Amino acid sequence: MMTSQVNQRDLEIDSSPLLAVLQELHSQYKLLQEGAVAKYIPELAKVNPDLFSICIVTVDGQIYKVGNYDQLFTIQSISKVFAYGLALEDHGLDYVLTRVGVEPTGDAFNAIVLDEQSKRPYNPMVNAGAIATTSLIKGSGPTERLNRMLDMYKRYIGRDVFVDISVFTSERSTGHRNRAMAHLMLNFGMIDRNIEESLDLYFQQCAVIVNCEDLAVMAATLANKGMNPITKEQAVDKRYIKDILSVMYTCGMYNFAGEWAYKIGIPAKSGVCGGIIAVVPNKMGIGVFSPLLDVRGNSVRGVKVCEELSQRLGLHLFDCSGQEAKFD
Numbered sequence: 001m002m003t004s005q006v007n008q009r010d011l012e013i014d015s016s017p018l019l020a021v022l023q024e025l026h027s028q029y030k031l032l033q034e035g036a037v038a039k040y041i042p043e044l045a046k047v048n049p050d051l052f053s054i055c056i057v058t059v060d061g062q063i064y065k066v067g068n069y070d071q072l073f074t075i076q077s078i079s080k081v082f083a084y085g086l087a088l089e090d091h092g093l094d095y096v097l098t099r100v101g102v103e104p105t106g107d108a109f110n111a112i113v114l115d116e117q118s119k120r121p122y123n124p125m126v127n128a129g130a131i132a133t134t135s136l137i138k139g140s141g142p143t144e145r146l147n148r149m150l151d152m153y154k155r156y157i158g159r160d161v162f163v164d165i166s167v168f169t170s171e172r173s174t175g176h177r178n179r180a181m182a183h184l185m186l187n188f189g190m191i192d193r194n195i196e197e198s199l200d201l202y203f204q205q206c207a208v209i210v211n212c213e214d215l216a217v218m219a220a221t222l223a224n225k226g227m228n229p230i231t232k233e234q235a236v237d238k239r240y241i242k243d244i245l246s247v248m249y250t251c252g253m254y255n256f257a258g259e260w261a262y263k264i265g266i267p268a269k270s271g272v273c274g275g276i277i278a279v280v281p282n283k284m285g286i287g288v289f290s291p292l293l294d295v296r297g298n299s300v301r302g303v304k305v306c307e308e309l310s311q312r313l314g315l316h317l318f319d320c321s322g323q324e325a326k327f328d
């Protein structure tokens, strides 16, 4: 399906205490074999469950990475964060809020549920909300809308990005649950475009090919007020960073979001690919990739690694115990 690629950014790796922490966590948690790879999208079931990588990118452009950091995979639900940013840029917060709420659900990511009163999906980080968000992406037709989405990814990642056509068609032909959500929202007037076109764009945004280092660069871009710390390109208008990070903080880990906010304490988003991004505002972005998932669809090793990093580096946003974040 996908092959590894030579990565230009390899040159920037160096040795440091932070790299030693990542190496230690990688050795420790690669032994953890709990969880299972996602199977409901047939093409995702083919992934090697042993893959495991951790990468940190600081807002001043330092890169620390261990494991299979250049292994390619599809971004899946992590895309929801970036599509939300594009919808905010296209329409502004007030309008987007009329179509997608910002309340945590406590339900699974793929629950077919809308807010009883407003008929909006609860938030943009679960499937229903993400499909509504994607339906807001502007463009004169499917190709222009896809190209705007790919250009947006390119600003965050710093290179051209592509859709994995096998994963896209695999999800498109089996994604009946997502299609049901789209029909429900069409019924309530929450989606007013051609729903098949919006579903295709949603499946395509989920099937964009990234590696773990890309995830960390994307997270670092959010940490850096929307400016990619490697290319210095502004990926998203900085006035929307607080909206994006707030909804990641409260809703990004699905029905684990409360415990995540409590224990780990930084905005994050996971995907059934096994990726997690976590954002330490004004400091760094973290990317973890390990496809073994827990029952909520979060990477088992990814959650553990982020929990340890938060504790060891003092990353919890509300931690006043005096432990400073260390980067080198």
Ligand SMILES: NC(=O)CC[C@H](N)C(=O)O
Binding pocket: 076, 077, 078, 109, 110, 127, 171, 178, 203, 206, 270, 271, 272, 273, 297
């Ligand atoms: N949690 C996820 O990563 C889900 C994304 C997947 N493409 C879906 O819509 O089901």
